[in-house]
Amino acid sequence: MELFLAPQLETRVTPALLTLTQMLSLPSIELQQLVQQELSENPALEELEMEDDIDLTDEAILRVLEQRLGDLNPAGDMLSGGDGEEEIDPLLFVAAPQSLGEQLLRDLRASLPERDHAIARLVVESLDEHGFLIDEPSDLAGTLHVDETRVTSVITKLREIGPPGIATRTVQECLLAQLDLLIAEGVAVPPDAHMIVRDHLDDLGARRDRRIAQHLNISEAAIEVVRAFVQHHCYPYPAPLLSHSGQRTRYSQPDVAISLQDDSTFKVEVLHSPRRLLRLNPLYREMIHRGSELSEDEREHVQEYLARARTFLATLRQRESTLQVISEAVVTHQEGFLRHGVRHLTALTRAEIAAEVGVHESTVSRATANKVAWLPSGRLLPFSEFFAAARPVQDVLRELIEHEDDPLSDSELARMLSERGYSVARRTVAKYRDQMQILPSKLRTRRVRVE
Known part of the structure; x- marks a missing residue:
């Protein structure tokens, strides 16, 4: 479509850089890459030299954390939640390549009841490499023998938490979804944009402006405004900036540092903020x-590039402040975990944080997706772990199995968990056991203790 392939678009504003929703989902490494791209394309934006007045808060915190790391015992406190009484499996936090599908499925399942997890997997598997949905909801419902409304509900949730336009079926639907989102974000979208994209997208791409003007009774100048806006603020595909290969390593550097202050309170700092250097x-x-x-x-x-630079800097500021306030709210809820370890992890949902800080749940999902926290203990922790309500139960379950003499059945394990204050069903025990790759009791060997 000419709308996206015209030569003059080579130096156009990169749309994903200018919307908070898309910028929020990027971890710090990818954000830095986008900053470098913007610096190379926009002469009105420049990087501060080191002798300028730079806020070095990030560096100060990193030095403190590095000092803390040097004082830790690698075999002890490094893997402790805080008080040294329990250890956490380090493999839980090893960086793992994630494809677009894996990332979306993880975030989607966290936002759905368990009964819809199979639907979520099928929906995500039905996305093509660009994020378009290639199967009809009715076909997906027939595959799983469920009501189509449940499938539609899952697709709606995916569209809320995923990249703008995800799970749409055409370029046109994708663009309309992005326009709706921009309007919701308070962006001044041209009044005719939605109508032109909905009814005359092919004409817009082919520059048949006179035909559009006659059909809609608007000026050709208004059409050019819409064309420029779509080119500068929208992508033809739902997920142009996300890797589908699964070859990228996440968690290679922290996005947020959590430090314990002298007064025993926690301080949260958004790290590697490029805004401070621009x-x-x-x-x-x-x-x-x-x-x-x-x-x-x-x-x-001059006016175009200055406006572009101001928008970019403003979006960076908003990204930083949004991530800051969400991180602070999460830390407030999870102080017990930070002080005493995984058994003190509180059940917490993204919806609760969203309601508390006054943003949409999808904003919290994007702000925490692919982000990593640097804990006071020195560990790097994926932000998703703060919402892993099952982790304390799994930790106790692992301990029970490790100390069993005769293999305990899932029913027996459920009873023992209940005695320790964790009310879970037998089938939930089986699910957690499978997730931890622990064999069922019939396949676990009897432990012989030597006196």
């Missing part, structure tokens, strides 16, 4: 004040 190019700011000395084309060039 500014508007003073030359461009000066040029805009000398408008009379510029030609019309030069003035338009």
Whole structure:
């Protein structure tokens, strides 16, 4: 479609950089890559030199954490939740390559009741490499012999928490979804944009502006405004910035540092914030004040790039503040875990955090997706673990099995968990055991203790 392949688009504003929703989902490494891309494309944006007035809070915290790491016993406190009384399996937090499907499935299942997990998997498996849904909801429902409304509900949830336009079926649906999202974010979308994309997308791409103008009774200038807006703020595919190969390593650097202060309170810091190292190019700011000395084309060039740079910096600020407030809320709920270890992990949902900080649940999902926290103990922890309500139960379950003499059945394990204050059904025990790759009792050997 010419709308996205025209040569003049080579230097256009990269749309994902300018929307908070898409920027939120990026871990710090990928955000830094986007910053470098924007620096190379926008002369009105520049990187501060080190001798300038730079906020070094990130570096200060990193030095403190590195000092803490140096003081830790690798065999003890490093893997402890805080008080040294229990150890956590380090393999739980080893970096693992994640494909787009794995990432979406993990986040989607965390937002759904267990009975819909099979539907979630089928829906995600029905996405093509660009994030489009290739099967009809009715076909998916027939495959699992469930009501179509349940499938539709899962698809709706995926669209809420995934990249804008995910699980749509066409480029047109994808663009309309992105326009709706931009409107919800408060972006000034041209009034005719939705109607033109809905009814005349092919004409818009082929630059048949006169035909659109006649059909909709609008000016060709208004159509050009819509074309420029779509080119600058929308992608033709739902997931253009996400890896589908599964070859990228997540968790290679923390996004948020959690440190224990002298007064025993926790401090949260968003790390590697590129906003603090960027500014508007003073030359461009000066040029805009000398408008009379510029030609019309030069003035338009300066204004365009300055506006683009301001939008980029504003979105970076909003991303940082959103991640900060969400992280602080999570830490407040999980203080017990941070102080005493995994058995003190509190059941917490993204919906609870969203309600508490006043944002949509999908915002929390995107803000915490692929993010890593650096704990006071020195461990790197995927943010998703703060919402893993089953982790304390699994930890006790593992301990019970490790100390059993004769293999305990799932029913016996459920009873013993209940005695310890964890009310779970036998089938839940079986599910947790499978997740931890522990064999059923019939396949576990009797433990012989030597006196």
